[in-house]
Amino acid sequence: MEIEKPLLVVAIDFGTTYSSWACSMTHEYADNPTKIYVRQWIGGEHLSPKAPTSVLIRPDGTTLEAFGYEAEDRYARLVEEGQHKLWYYFKRFKMKLFDNLELSRHTMIEEITGKTLPAMKVFSRAIESMRNDFLSQFKSKLEGRIEDRDICWVLTVPAIWSESAKQFMRHAAITAGIKNEYLRIALEPEAAALLCNYLPLKMLTISGSQSTFQTFQKGCKYMVLDAGGGTVDITVHEIIGGGKLKEIHKATGGAWGGTAVDEAFRQFIIKLVGNPVFQKFTLEHTDDMLDMFRAFEVKKRDMQLMKESTVTLRIPVSLIRIFEKETGEVLHESIGQTEFSGKIKLLNDKLKVDATIIRDLFSKSVRSITDYVSALLKSKHLEGVKSIIMVGGFSECQMLQESIVSSLPEISTIIPHDASLAVLKGAVIYGHSQDAIVQRVCRYTYGIAGAKPFIQGVHKEEYREETDVGPLCDNMFIKIVEAGESVKLYERREGKCFKLNMEDQDFYSFPIYASSQASPTYVTDEGCRKLGCGAIVNLDKAVPLKDRKVEVSIIFGGTEMEVEAKEAHTGQTSKVVVDFLL
Incomplete structure (x- = not known):
């Protein structure tokens, strides 16, 4: 079942919102399982360990032009030049596989302007881009002496995905050039759990009933709450010793991830300026639109929403100008005529928003997750579960953290540093130790x-x-x-x-x-x-x-x-x- 002594393990975390790859050498893993190299991507003026799951394909419908931040920026330039209409730009397309009972090799998906391509082609191009990116970086370090059998590739998928969705991802990876015999599929919350077993306490933030949490010792039962961009994956494990885990409750969850908050934010902006203005802004100033949503992504993780009275958001000047040109009105005056009158002020390009409005953007997703987890923990066979490990990008959201802690005061809430990377790093560990999960439900x-x-x-x-x-x-x-x-x-x-x-x-x-x-x-x-x-x-x-x-x-x-x-x-x-x- 396992690949015999690979030289290194490379994991690809294919996310709804963000994706990346990470790797570790087998000899280094033996000394320190958490010594993992994570790819750093350049997005604007920042370095990021993940890139947007965005794919730009040329007008021939086959050739990959760019992936990640490069795809976003390249498409924005095409829009500005009026050359984008024949190109294919896909973003956040992973959810097309979730709960799709009609999924096949011939399933088609729409890009941003409504044109379609086979989903298999789009997924495989994204994986191929990350595979080639790894090879281009590491072949020079390994002096070119690397063969297919030297690498164990690991591809992450949500635990709640169907067998057809898992097989779809496997075929996409094979199409991308990864040989079937050297490919393993890792379940996202399981991967995160494997990483947490190796992390020292100083790498964990523990809230709630801290007295119930000692360390990840034999017999310890805990829930893994993997809140990503699209899905929320929940599994429950028990540690049986020797670095081994067993699942004690079947994988469950739903589509309550961070992208639902992004959509709520988009609808909030549309309420302020109107849909025609927003659509024109999106088409004519795609780069500004991308910057606005990138800034909101950072904000939604860091905002202390339960403590702040107002939240400041930056609105692109181009959006303000389009609104005033198209409507003949002044935006800061027009806001007073909306449902947000008295709760929002626009000062130049700064939008000062009453925190209750921003909390509402999060409320549906946060409430769905919290209610589901609370109900699940009332199950009789989960009585011994005293801890929740929160991982995934959306788990870095302060409002979600605070909601879980306040709703379950008797439970220890454990959040690893860089929770958004827990699945990616854990997938590398899984590649080295594929028999770590000895029992599933x-x-x-x-x-x-x-x-x-x-x-x-x-x-x-x-x-x-x-x-x-x-x-x-x-x-x-x-x-x-x-x-x-x-x-x-x-x-x-x-x-x-x-x-x-x-x-x-x-x-x-x-x-x-x-x-x-x-x-x-x-x-x-x-x-x-x-x-x-x-x-x-x-x-x-x-x-x-x-x-x-x-x-x-x-x-x-x-x-x-x-x-x-x-x-x-x-x-x-x-x-x-x-x-x-x-």
């Missing part, structure tokens, strides 16, 4: 479609099939593992033994299903959905048909589902190709 009930002897009065008549062995009921859900059930790392669960029915049959395919129900009867029951299709190839045809049976097993406990098939008459086992992107 199934999010769904998994099974395959099959047939059972038909029972009159019990089974649906519409699914009855007459066969040589008697009447059978088709479309039965053959359960392999149940939602909420714990499975060990790479635990094999036997599924169903299929009997082949054709002499020359050397191929067999079967669907795999997931259900939110504990024990569905049929694959057509409410809550059931087809995950994908498994294919067994090159079956042995040298024995009589009556002896030809294939037993299918699903391997759980890893970050991705695996399926194996064993031919009954030979005992030969082979990995099954499963396509979750139908």
Whole structure:
């Protein structure tokens, strides 16, 4: 399962809002697991450990022009020059994979002006850019003596993502030039938890009931709250010693991340100037628009919203001028006629806003996260959880931190320094120690479609099939593992033994299903959905048909589902190709 002794591990944290890569050498990891190099990006006048997840593709719809801050700045120049209409500019597109039941290799996504390209192409270009960026920096340091087998690549995904979304990201990485056998998928909150296990107390900020937190010792149970730009991922772990963890509650969460606050801020500006003015500003002064949102990104993490009475925001002069030209009004006078009258003052390019208005921008996301966490901790089987580790970029938001601490005073709230980098650095550690999570909890009930002897009065008549062995009921859900059930790392669960029915049959395919129900009867029951299709190839045809049976097993406990098939008459086992992107 693990790559044997790679020279180094490179992790790519592909985020909704920001992305980056980090790495560490295997020999350095052995001495100090937290010695990790993180890429520094240039954004305007600042250095940043992450770059915007923005992709600019040339008018041919294929060639990558730029990624990150460079993509933002290059597109802004194209807009100013009136040359942008044929180009493809994508930003914050990761959420297109979240909860997308129709996801396939051919899924299309829209760029900023409404043109579309295959999502696979856009994702792969972003990954390819970060892969090439790493190679260009480190090949010189390694004197060019580096081969594919020397690198273990790790790509992060939310723990609440579907199997199809994980497979989509794997295929995007392969398309980007990363070989399948050297690629691992890491679940974001798990990666962050691995990092925190190695951090000294001086690298952690602890609030709330500090007396309940000692150190990350054996038996310690804690929740990981990974609040990113798009999704909020929640997992619960128990430390079992030796640097190992086990999951004690299935991954859960929702789309309550920081981008919801950004959208609320955008709507706030639109209320001030009107949508036509804002759209004109966005198209004609894209660089100023980007600067405004970059400044707000910094503000939303640092603002002491529960303490301040007013918050000062800088409004681009170009936006003020467009408003006055298009409306014939003066903006600071016009504000007095809006719902914000008496709560906002505009002085030159400084907007002084009553803090209650800014708090409202955060309130929906913060309340959703806090209420969900509070309800989850009331679960009986989580009684021993006394600590919450907050990671991810949105966890650096003071208002979210204060809301969690005040709502759960009996819980220790632990925030690592540079919480936004916890997933990225933890993914590097995961690449070195892929067996650190020894047990996980199934999010769904998994099974395959099959047939059972038909029972009159019990089974649906519409699914009855007459066969040589008697009447059978088709479309039965053959359960392999149940939602909420714990499975060990790479635990094999036997599924169903299929009997082949054709002499020359050397191929067999079967669907795999997931259900939110504990024990569905049929694959057509409410809550059931087809995950994908498994294919067994090159079956042995040298024995009589009556002896030809294939037993299918699903391997759980890893970050991705695996399926194996064993031919009954030979005992030969082979990995099954499963396509979750139908």
